[in-house]
Amino acid sequence: AAGVIQSPRHLIKEKRETATLKCYPIPRHDTVYWYQQGPGQDPQFLISFYEKMQSDKGSIPDRFSAQQFSDYHSELNMSSLELGDSALYFCASSLGVSFGNTIYFGEGSWLTVV
Amino acid sequence: AQSVTQLDSQVPVFEEAPVELRCNYSSSVSVYLFWYVQYPNQGLQLLLKYLSGSTLVKGINGFEAEFNKSQTSFHLMKPSVHISDTAEYFCAVSGDSIKDACNKLTFGGGTRVLVKP
Numbered sequence: 001a002a003g004v005i006q007s008p009r010h011l012i013k014e015k016r017e018t019a020t021l022k023c024y025p026i027p028r029h030d031t032v033y034w035y036q037q038g039p040g041q042d043p044q045f046l047i048s049f050y051e052k053m054q055s056d057k058g059s060i061p062d063r064f065s066a067q068q069f070s071d072y073h074s075e076l077n078m079s080s081l082e083l084g085d086s087a088l089y090f091c092a093s094s095l096g097v098s099f100g101n102t103i104y105f106g107e108g109s110w111l112t113v114v
Numbered sequence: 115a116q117s118v119t120q121l122d123s124q125v126p127v128f129e130e131a132p133v134e135l136r137c138n139y140s141s142s143v144s145v146y147l148f149w150y151v152q153y154p155n156q157g158l159q160l161l162l163k164y165l166s167g168s169t170l171v172k173g174i175n176g177f178e179a180e181f182n183k184s185q186t187s188f189h190l191m192k193p194s195v196h197i198s199d200t201a202e203y204f205c206a207v208s209g210d211s212i213k214d215a216c217n218k219l220t221f222g223g224g225t226r227v228l229v230k231p
Contacts, residue, residue: 004157033218042204042221043158056218090157099208099217100146100165107157 004106012112021076021109025093032074035090050097081113116141118222135190137205147188148206
């Protein structure tokens with residue numbers, strides 16, 4: 001079965017640069033979530049989109065922005081990168097935003113800021 | 115606000131022995147509970163979930179979990195582990211709250227399971 005696809009899988013950027021991560025949800029899924037997992041930490045919710053509109057916002061820095069496009073894929077844009085942004089970024093998707101719906105995760109994009 | 119506590123950060127266990135990973139949550143509203151597994155350098159894979167009904171939930175790979183509302187717990191168990199079960203396990207909760215705009219997960223700190231031969 002098709003899963004959540006994230007690209008790139010690995011990315012190395014320098015401080016103050018910009019990075020863009022892409023996410024392709026499971027076909028027919030209309031909801032996308034972004035999570036950040038720092039080294040040795042649990043995943044933290046950043047932001048979510050339902051039907052191309054932002055549905056909820058978590059601990060996403062102002063330097064980051066995201067959107068969901070008409071084909072339901074999503075992009076996370078990170079600017080003025082800092083060393084602390086180095087993390088594993090997960091995209092996840094679900095069918096609808098109803099509480100309890102199963103959220104399926106991609107394999108993540110490793111961002112290293114040097 | 116919801117929170118999830120995984121009481122053990124690491125659990126070493128011998129192959130074919132049973133394992134129990136403890137998870138407690140706090141929430142002022144109804145919750146939905148999940149266990150995810152993360153194998154080294156991989157994403158999060160759903161093991162099982164509790165939404166309602168029977169408090170004993172069976173998942174993939176021989177895992178099961180028991181929801182205990184009075185104890186606010188959702189412990190994960192496997193009667194006999196394999197080397198391939200070496201991974202990090204995350205308990206997560208999503209809740210039905212007017213403060214939450216949508217379904218999202220709050221994770222516990224994770225429990226690293228190391229299965230020894």
